Amino acid sequence: MSIIEVANLRKTYGSTVAVDDVSFHVEEGEIFGILGPNGAGKTTTVECIEGLRRPDDGTIRVLGLDPTRDRLELRLKVGAQLQESELPEKLSVREALELYASFYPDPADPQVLMTELGLAGKADTKFGKLSGGQRQRLSIALALIGNPSVAVLDELTTGLDPQARRDTWQLVENIRARGVTIVLVTHLMDEAQRLCDRLAVIDAGRVVAVDSPAGLVDRVSDEMRVAFRPSAPLDVSILADLPEVTEVSRNGEHVVVTGTGDLLYPLVTTLAAHDVAAVELRTEHANLEDAFVTLTGRSFDEEPTAA
Numbered sequence: 001m002s003i004i005e006v007a008n009l010r011k012t013y014g015s016t017v018a019v020d021d022v023s024f025h026v027e028e029g030e031i032f033g034i035l036g037p038n039g040a041g042k043t044t045t046v047e048c049i050e051g052l053r054r055p056d057d058g059t060i061r062v063l064g065l066d067p068t069r070d071r072l073e074l075r076l077k078v079g080a081q082l083q084e085s086e087l088p089e090k091l092s093v094r095e096a097l098e099l100y101a102s103f104y105p106d107p108a109d110p111q112v113l114m115t116e117l118g119l120a121g122k123a124d125t126k127f128g129k130l131s132g133g134q135r136q137r138l139s140i141a142l143a144l145i146g147n148p149s150v151a152v153l154d155e156l157t158t159g160l161d162p163q164a165r166r167d168t169w170q171l172v173e174n175i176r177a178r179g180v181t182i183v184l185v186t187h188l189m190d191e192a193q194r195l196c197d198r199l200a201v202i203d204a205g206r207v208v209a210v211d212s213p214a215g216l217v218d219r220v221s222d223e224m225r226v227a228f229r230p231s232a233p234l235d236v237s238i239l240a241d242l243p244e245v246t247e248v249s250r251n252g253e254h255v256v257v258t259g260t261g262d263l264l265y266p267l268v269t270t271l272a273a274h275d276v277a278a279v280e281l282r283t284e285h286a287n288l289e290d291a292f293v294t295l296t297g298r299s300f301d302e303e304p305t306a307a
């Protein structure tokens with residue numbers, strides 16, 4: 001069942017077209033990613049979904065409600081993470097959660113949420129004294145305090161160190177396991193790949209593709225790269241002749257073989273037939289970044305050319 005339906009959404013700021021004809025739907029219980037580079041229109045899209053911005057055109061339904069018309073009713077059902085620190089420095093973690101809990105008819109228990117999000121030991125710590133990761137966890141807790149059916153998490157791991165980022169990913173998976181549908185805004189490929197069931201790739205205000213991470217990668221390439229160090233001198237032409245292989249190159253002591261389909265089996269058996277073992281073997285598949293480049297014709301970090 002679709003929890004969120006976005007059809008032909010358009011939003012401009014003056015002469016800037018931030019979102020242009022965006023359509024997608026989010027199914028109940030999934031982690032749906034909105035992935036795109038800076039300025040792609042991700043935040044504008046979710047702010048329209050949350051009822052914080054009024055679309056110029058198109059329709060949005062969230063749990064059957066219209067975010068513009070039914071904004072107050074929706075605020076009780078959609079948990080939004082604060083993107084920047086919007087809390088007074090002197091408010092403690094417990095006070096913040098109790099304050100937010102008072103806005104909702106059927107809130108979660110602040111103590112339970114603090115425990116789940118690893119904040120119980122920081123209950124009396126003032127917001128101003130929390131680390132980046134702790135602030136992030138508090139903002140997720142605040143998004144969940146109203147027991148929402150849908151949580152919108154925007155750039156939730158930006159600025160976190162790798163360990164805090166992995167911990168936060170685990171938290172998001174735990175939230176989903178509780179039955180909350182999650183819309184995850186991110187410009188991080190590894191985050192999208194790791195967490196999202198499906199995602200909309202957005203570039204310059206437009207949806208480029210909607211699919212699972214694996215589906216997006218499969219669409220653009222079934223290419224695979226294998227690198228290894230041969231255990232004995234090797235004439236690489238025996239590999240170049242294999243039908244699955246498109247390219248063979250050398251990188252120092254290593255041989256790098258690019259090909260399609262089931263490359264590994266013929267490669268290893270051919271080597272074995274010549275009494276060569278593949279040492280330090282690594283395989284690499286196309287990833288989301290490759291998919292983005294193929295879908296948009298430019299790299300993720302590159303500025304879009306003016307429309």
Ligand SMILES: Nc1ncnc2c1ncn2[C@@H]1O[C@H](COP(=O)(O)OP(=O)(O)OP(=O)(O)O)[C@@H](O)[C@H]1O
Binds near residue numbers: 018037044045
């Ligand atoms: N309040 C605003 N007034 C004018 N222009 C805006 C406003 N908010 C966003 N924009 C512009 O609209 C476009 C889309 O911005 P948006 O914040 O939705 O993108 P984003 O994908 O979320 O980017 P980021 O990852 O950098 O937050 C950008 O060109 C941005 O400069």
